[in-house]
Amino acid sequence: MTNRTISALIFTILLAFEFSVPATAFVQASGQDDPLLTIGGKPVDKDELIYLLSKGNKSEPGTPGMSREEFDENLDLFINYKLKVREAEAKGLDQSEEFLREFESFRENLKAPFLIRNSLEEGELRKAYSRMQEIIRASHILLQFPPEASKEDSLIVLRMALKIEDEIKKNGSINDLAVEYSDDPSAQVNKGDLGYFTALQMVQPFEDAAYNLQAGQVSSPVLTNFGYHIIKVLDRQPNPGQVRVSHILVRIDEKAPNGEDLAKRKVADIYNEIQKESTIWENIVKNYSEDPASSQKGGMLPWFSVGSMIPDFEMAAFSLTEIGEVSPPIRTRYGYHILRLEDKRPVESFEAMEESIRSKILRDSRSTMILSQVMAIQKSRYNFDENEVNVAKLRTEMASVTKNSFAQTLIEKDLANNQIFTLKGKSFVAQDLADFMAEEEFTLRNKAGIFDTWYERFAASELNMAEEADLAANNKEYRMLLKEYRDGILLFSLMNDEVWQKGLMDSVAQKSFYEKNIRDYQWKGRVDAFIVKVLDMTQLDAARKMLVGKPLSEELKASFEGSYKLSNPLAYQTESGNIEYSDHAVLSKADLKESYQELEVNGHLHLVLLGERIPASPKKFDETRGLVIRDYQEFLDESLVESLRKKYPIKINPKAKEETFIALNQ
Template sequence: MNFYLKIATFYALLSCLSFFQMEGALADQSDEIMTIGGEPVSKSELIYLISKGQKEDPSVGGLSREEFEENLELFVNYKLKVKEAESLNLHKTEEFLREYESFKENLMAPYLIKNSLEEGEVRKAYSRMQEVVRASHILFQFPPNASKEDSLIVLRMAVKVKQEVENGGNINELAVEYSDDPSAKLNRGDLGYFTALQMVPAFEDAVYNMRTGEISDPVLTDFGYHIIQVMDRRPNPGQVKVSHLLVRIDPENPDGEDNAKRLVGDIYQEIQKESTSWTEIVKNFSEDASTREKGGMLPWFSVGSMIPEFEMTAFSLSEEGEISPPVKTQYGYHILRLEDKRPLESFESQEQVIRSKILRASRRSLIQSQVMAIQKSRYSFEENESNYLSLKENLEGFSRASDYQNFKDSPNWSDSELFRISGKAYTTTDFLSFVSWKERIPNSNSETLFDSWYTAFTAECLNRTEEKDVTESNRDYQMTLNEYRDGILLFSLMNQEVWQKGIMDSLGQRSYYNANLEDYFWKDRVEAMMVKVLDIGKASLARDFLISKNLTPDLKKEFENSIQSQNQLAFQSEYGLMEIDNHPVLSSADLNQTYQEVEANGHLHLLVIGDVIEGGPKDFTEIRGLVIKDYQEYLDDSLIEKLREKYPIVIDEEAKEEAFIALNQ
């Protein structure tokens, strides 16, 4: 359970809050397990890191005393290196601070209200995607620059038409008469089948909370009021891939539709013949120029992506290669051919796509509103309504950020409290300082520039309060941040004192090699060609080839070309200088015989033996990589030894025992 090694290689990728913020939070006196160089180290940190290692390997149970002592030793070494990195001011370098700024937001995100709401929306959307819904609607739009009275008139009209539907009226016929949706003249208000994330949030929420046949109360969206009736719901069929042939209707010819209908009928009859090529028919007759040369092939699509008539026909096809009868759409007459189908993809594969859709404007604004509502409740938001209204009266007529700046520089205002968050006051001065020269775009038609700025300012103050709360109060977050912060410092120190030094210090490598030459010796070796027989029935093929051969550098290649290439599963061959001692085959061989056969590990091995080379030192150039690795380990050991002398370690035995017990509960 070597968490130290994991930290040394991985945690350099992440960052956290500054050392001074975290130190006081993590190492109070009651939690102290030791001091290193006179500074306290937290017992909770030790328990956290070892426990994390246990969670990553569920097969590991409680810690033995020996394992605990080993982990404690690694923890001490880890903290020694972090302390040394701090003494070298590595936590103040531009590189460290850049990483800190880069990753701080990512590390904070999982602990924020916004993240949990986004996660909930992603899960809800995928749950809804298990089903497709068919609905019809009637839209009642607001007139331009609508007043409250105008809005009320539109609402009353929506309620009146709803009552007509409830009294037996047909929503599709009423859509042609009343709907302000331009497409209603063609589709009679029938939206076809759709699923989650294909309609605006309010519309989707209404539909997915209704039963089949149910008629909604007026539903307000940015388009106006909708009366909705759910016509059908069914399991999501996933995606479909079709090719198609299109015959257009000439709108200028009075007989255009009859001509198109007759032509597509003749084509459909021709397609039924076994000798007919779909690709050739499409190429010769389809009037869809974008797909004609590709056999009419269209991209994969899901429910809600195409016009309803086309889509319903495509999803009604069940067998690959099945061809539909002609179907009419606003573009003309189509004949469809099913190419492939696939089910709804897994949550894991869809998660990022769903998340990106949820974070688009309308849904993002909805989540932001929910976040603010929760934050206001949690952090005791109190608005001074009279001061807010006074400020709004002064600023609401402004249409540019520069107007706000001019107002700030004028003597026509006085500082006053706008609201409090967790008892802290935020004033007019704070708000005007927040407004920059960059213009803001209101989130909706009803929002003024002042509303946009004031909402943004309030959100900023609430977000900072929440982040401060998480930083100061969330123990798990504190531990995680401190872990990553120390991991970066550890990596920086190791890179500087061990890894890069081990690679770049060629004189040090040579010196280490010469001082430890006894570790880099070859035992007696022999030059040999070895063939392992995997198919004993073909052993004679290899034997006949090798038995009269002398060992040469080209022998293996000759064997592979003439024998092994024709019998790849029958043999494995190798050639080179091999150490004799402890070799499963060579240790049993008679090295005085040029050719011989040895049984080992259940297989016959055919050997061609060359010269025996006595043991001796390995050449530095041959094993430089191994020397560098060993030299780095030497540098690491030397660094730890130096740090243990530099920073006295005092361990509280009672706290140590408490940590051991806690890790085994």
């Protein structure tokens, strides 16, 4: 869970407190037989108790199960829990706007791991991470379609791609052919060489094709949104991870007739200067680098991985092996660079990269592919049957109809009752689609294909609801988790109203409770004391000098603490105030008649200065208000349970109780 509210967090703590006795692993008990108990006539199944007691248990195999006493104890706590949920329902808390909003938020989060989409996304995440363990170097030729290409145009492009594939396989140079044929503008510079890349750096069809080729192999034409690609994999090797370098850049003055030679001589001179032992890299960068973004920072660049920089720069960076190693000058389209290796790190763990990978997958074509696969699985699982004739008719008749006029046009054309599909045996008609469109706030940017877009959204919505209903009906783990959170929100709401807030805010009731139970709020005998624990024995005499023969006073305490904290803060630890002495580690050993004494306790010397003794007496309300509030809230909780046990008759099924005990000890 990622978006938990404060109430949910408190609920988790509350459950951990109420169900504290360990249990064995959760046993999948049988379905809907006799309930474990009824509360006010409402049945409670034994699976619910088994689930709650087993939640999060980490018992080692072979450890003893739950005793009868522990089981009865937990059953009693469970009944108290269900009584409170029952009362919350009776008060209508489960119908409040706040509850419905919070529960719906939880349900959205809780169902996600159980959905078909989640398992498909997980598969894509794992596949992408697996591919990230390797980098690929490839060249390609791109053949684009002409604007508004016809089917015949597309076939012409495909035939051309097949011809080029054949030439490459007959030992033609893909790089020479890229210069001649490729529609990728960069091919005139890089001859189709893309350098190294890894997963999620190319569009999905291109990536899939490249990762299915071995070094030296050539693909058949690969269709992407850009056109047809012919791909030749040149190399595959383990992913080196990330690298951080600093660099010096010398730009080439393209306007000067000898700009290239001048830049080459300048970078050679800089490189020679770097070889001198007295040279400081940062100074050279500051004085000579023509990269304004990094020159004042020692030339430092951010961490980067394969596929993030232009190929020549990247290959030079990853070829450096020792920290501090400097590369010879290399040329890129930006000019000449000298690189120094600052650090390297391997590919991060799946857990560290998971959210980053997920974000990239959900932003590219894989997300559309996942949604298509989800719908295909849902349609098969939930018996989706499209009325193809009626859908085709609606597509034709409603092609140019806007969202606002859709429902009226259906009526005018007598199409509202035309069936469009059945799902789990239920029939859906065109009017259902119109109702869905009226409720949705989604607006199409492109008016073309309005029917197909809305029909797809409507079918997806109904399929998703069918999957969620199936989860709630047939997935026991999800059903139990959903019930746990539903009841937990209700429990929190009731406890907040009847116990926590009441106990915290009602000061009159607090004082009344304090007065009735004043015997529980008593000071034992106390003494005004100043205790100095000596941590540095070389400072013992200095402490004695300040304390021996002096009467205890606030001025003395302040003087002592001010002096040592200023000069030697680690020499002593101090404790002071009116302290109950009978249970105190140091004062329980002190002679209360002596004003100054030295006591050895737990391996440390303590200097003790005593003042007035205070006999046992009641605590004032303000002195113990925090404890009173806690006790008063416990009293309110006990009173609530007592009243609920009278209000809602409890009947326990002995047979189901025994079955529950056995299930917990298997």
